[in-house]
Amino acid sequence: MTLRALLLVATALFSLGIYGLLTRRQAVALLLSIEVMVNAANLVFVAFARYGSAPGHPLVLFALAITVAEVAVGLALVLLLYRRHGDTLLELASEAKG
Amino acid sequence: MSEELGFGLLALALVGVPAVRVVTCRDLVRAILWLAATLLGTAVLYALLHAPFLAGVQVLTYVGGVVTLMVFGVMVTRKHEATAFTIDGAARLRGALAALAFFVVVAVAILRTDLSSLTPVEPPSTQELAFSLLDRYLLAFEVASVLLLAAIVSAVVLARRRDPAPAAAQEAATLREGSTP
Numbered sequence A: 001m002t003l004r005a006l007l008l009v010a011t012a013l014f015s016l017g018i019y020g021l022l023t024r025r026q027a028v029a030l031l032l033s034i035e036v037m038v039n040a041a042n043l044v045f046v047a048f049a050r051y052g053s054a055p056g057h058p059l060v061l062f063a064l065a066i067t068v069a070e071v072a073v074g075l076a077l078v079l080l081l082y083r084r085h086g087d088t089l090l091e092l093a094s095e096a097k098g
Numbered sequence B: 001m002s003e004e005l006g007f008g009l010l011a012l013a014l015v016g017v018p019a020v021r022v023v024t025c026r027d028l029v030r031a032i033l034w035l036a037a038t039l040l041g042t043a044v045l046y047a048l049l050h051a052p053f054l055a056g057v058q059v060l061t062y063v064g065g066v067v068t069l070m071v072f073g074v075m076v077t078r079k080h081e082a083t084a085f086t087i088d089g090a091a092r093l094r095g096a097l098a099a100l101a102f103f104v105v106v107a108v109a110i111l112r113t114d115l116s117s118l119t120p121v122e123p124p125s126t127q128e129l130a131f132s133l134l135d136r137y138l139l140a141f142e143v144a145s146v147l148l149l150a151a152i153v154s155a156v157v158l159a160r161r162r163d164p165a166p167a168a169a170q171e172a173a174t175l176r177e178g179s180t181p
Helices: A003-023 A027-051 A056-085 B002-024 B028-048 B052-077 B089-112 B126-133 B138-159 B166-179
Strands: none
Touching: A003 A027, A003 B002, A003 B089, A027 A056, A027 B002, A027 B028, A027 B052, A056 B052, A056 B126, A056 B138, B002 B028, B028 B052, B052 B126
16 A cells, blocks of 8 residues: 555655744745645645545646746745845745735 | 664665755755755655656656755845854754654654555556546546645735836846846
């Protein structure tokens, strides 16, 4: 039974994403960490589609589309941050409140 | 049990090791390339889980599209002098503790759950997946397409330069003069 191993690996992947999210200062590096976490969630979807006959595959496709949209908007925001402050460190974006 | 252990070690080597480098690498371009390795490893796991279409889509959109986009994003905005990419030691320790706490809680929950009732079943084929997308999930499909359109438009609007910098305009002018002497 490899489902348990898969779930544990996906959990490890998600934890690594949390670690990156909490420790990185670069905006692009945060996007990378989010990618890792989304990947972990997708892995769980596919694992349960194989082992529990859950409808995981359409969900993964939609998650993919949402991730692509998120990366496009996120990189545009990073570009905006760079134009305004000359760097992409996140503490420069402290005026974005609310 | 040995099969489970072997599969876990394989999956860990395929996605876990590159993912560690993604969150610890100091050079952003290298971190992005390690992310590509992670995504490729996940595609291999998809193929092993009888999802060949998802594996192909993963390679095409993530490794082909998202990673390329991110490399461009970093190269456009990178400062060439060395910057501290991670925060100081104490905050890093707090982050590691939070991640470890999450992992322990979820791992204990997984290990204590009885998963023996879940047996391997054949996931839907690519044809069935396509039919379900245009039948049962049609509304979600259309909403996703509208979302993608909105994301593209908003990315263009956000990244558009409203007032071209004088230096850039001057540079373009000299380039034009140089090309047509």
